[in-house]
Amino acid sequence: MKRTSVVLWSLAALAVVGAAALSARAKTPAQLNVAANNPGPAPVSLAKVESVKSAPREEITGALQPAKALQVGFEVSGRLARILVKKGSLVGEGQVIAQLDPELADAQVQQAEAAVKAAEAQSAMASDTARRQGELQQSGSVSEWQSKSSGATATAAAAQLQAARAQLAQARAARRRHDLKAPFAGVLIDAPDQVGATVAPGAALFTLEQLDPLVLKLTVSDAARAVLKPGTRVHVEAVGGGAAASDAWVSAVIPSADPATRRIPVEITVPNKEGRFTAHTLARAVLPMGSAEDALSLPASALSSQGGDHVYVIDGAFEVRRVAVQVIDRGVQQVVVRAAQAIDKVVDYPAADLVDGAKVSVR
DSSP: HHHHHHHHOOOOOOHHHHHHHHHHHHHHHHHHHHHHHHHOOOEEEEEHHHEEEEEEEEEEEEEEEEEEEEOOOOSOOOOEEEOOOOOEEEEEEOOOOEEEEEEHHHHHHHHHOOOOHHHHHHHHHHHHHHHHHHHHHHHSOOHHHHHHHHHHHHHHHHHHHHHHHHHHHHHHHHHHHHHHESSSSSEEEEOOOOOOOEEEETTEEEEOOOOEEEEEEEEEEEHHHTTTTTTTTEEEEESSSSEEEEEEEEEEOOOOOOTOOOOEEEEEOOOTTTOOSOTTSEEEEEEOOSOOOOEEEEEGGGOOOOTTSSEEOOOTSSEEEEEEEEEEESSSEEEEESSSSSSSEEEEEEEEEETTTEEEOOO
């Protein structure tokens, strides 16, 4: 009797388990559909916001130019005989860069020197004769006309001596111009590849540039002109390179706008003693546009720019709220912004479809 009861109870239990399984299979698809249609609050992560002091600034790109640049050549004609400095080498002020063949110039100097000596002798003889004729005229041995004639001859001889000396000075000057000297210290950027060619007066043969310091030339708005003053310190970074300098300064603010752009030309002196920067490349200047003020520093990943710069914050009900911000400094990792309200934390990596009032959960 007892064995029969146990069997019956076992069969009843199996029937209940089977019914429960069938019921679970029937309900699972419906439950999954409900979960798919109602996913619940989206999970978000928060980033901390720090209060900082930041000055408004403006980043402008311009071209780095040599402080001095000049194409030089000989003032006289001749055959290029020697090049004494290689391209890319440093040149001191007054250093000889190249020389013309001096053979003809040396002969002209010697000829002028000989002419001066002959003129000096003739002038000395004429002066002595005029002096003696003057003494004899006083004693009545010669006439007054003879005395004046000898005086005139002496004057003419003195003039010839002066002309000969001028020709000598000219010949020596022409000889000196056979040596081409650097007008300022710099780097020889370009030079002829060989000697032997005959050059004309004034032909540009060499390019000399002063690369320390460099000058960054750019333009700013008229509003920025009132803020920038000569001597203002500026941070400069090379575009596409790793060079940077924080000791650059505004050297000139031109009080006349560019007719084409209506912007104000500004020149910034960039120290380049170690050759960090390369001339004729682009550089970015960070111009201070006012005094330091309260701002907020937050990760760049938390800033959204679609429809204007903004961030998202979460209120007490775990709802998203959009807050507009003004970017002061846009960096790779961090951005500095101004906001109309105090912000403690912001949504990091906000989704593109995140909107005001959306329910979220914090991870």
